[in-house]
Amino acid sequence: MIMKKVLFFAGLLLAMASCEKDPDFDELSCDLVVYSDYDTEAAFGAYATYFLPDSILDVASHEARYWKDENALSIIGEVERQMDACGYTRIADPEKKAEADLGVQVSYVSQTNHVTTGGYPSYWGGWWDYGFWGPWWGGWYYPYPVTYSYDTNTLILEMVDLTGADAAQQAGDAGESHRLPVIWYASAHGYQYGNNRVNMQLLLDGVSQAFSQSAYLGRTEASNTSAN
């Protein structure tokens, strides 16, 4: 009788104790996660002009491919609007890009993530953890391919400092390499949805958020005054 009681209790305990309840993932918004970082040595208030190419580099392509349709132009337009709001002046003529203080490059990654192991992360501690079937199992595997996939969007904004172009040119003439400093980096990343308008709006919101969380960007009053 006692052993039955113990075994019942052991079974109940083993079955239940590995239960880690998942949170409600539907509560998470579909807005892109926006990350930014910058070089503390950069004097963002001192820059006056920038060059922004009229295309977006599609990084996921096997070869360099540029995204130039109206959606790309819409994103570039939002970047331009934000840069202008920071007080920087765009140089639109590609022939004059060497005159710009800043270069802004926009890249896009559309990625399809294939999951082939059942979808559970290796630290999974939930009900269908392999340990649920007995503590003697050391893991699981699929003898046949099981896959599902999900798509993600990533938009990357990078700001490079072009004011050292003369020094770089002199270094190049002397046979030395002079690396181009990326003084600001921002990315907006998240799930890609079936509706293109939704995806575009999320990317545009991501651009706006990247600038709004980077309050250090922008010409200072003193710079504007001296320029005038």
Added chain:
Amino acid sequence: MKPRISFGKMMACAAAFLLLTPAAQAQGRAEELHFTVDWQMNAPLSTGFADKIGVWGMNFEGAYDVTSRWSVGLFLNFHTNHRYIGRQTLALSPTESLTTDQQRSAYQLPFGVQAAYKLYDGTHFKPYVGAKAGAAFVRNTTYYGTGGTYDEGWGFYIAPELGFRVYPSKDCRFGFHVAGYYNYMTNRTATLLDGIDGQSNVGFRVGVTF
């Protein structure tokens, strides 16, 4: 990447720890061995991580009456608390910013030894004070965007408890259990930017004892 612990193996060790000692002691003394299974409501206190009351937990106890008033035994319980944090901009470092919302999940699994003293040894009603002590496994996860980050670790656990058992029949073979508790764990974890160094919880349990 931290080495990850097999939950199955951990549960097997904990179950053996919890069950074998009372089972060995209980040969021929079934009336002095009792088990308790509780549903648990738990609220972390001032961790700043998932301080929201949660109902996703259970408590298991095996105890042996060493005298008419005192009992000793082993316990294991688990609980998950969740908390949604709205979209905000976080300063990950002096130069890094991250804007996202978060779904936080705090999982705890303490187990160890327990002792209880009956304040009144009535036929149907048996209030008691008790204490639990042992180890606690904690895993805190912050889900955001398309992924997340987690941290896990071990710590010491201690928990005073006040409760009572109610037995409908005089033989006390089956009854109901109600208890309130406070606990403190020394676990240290950090996810995203929220670090937790030591954690307190309060809660109560309702269950059956047999």
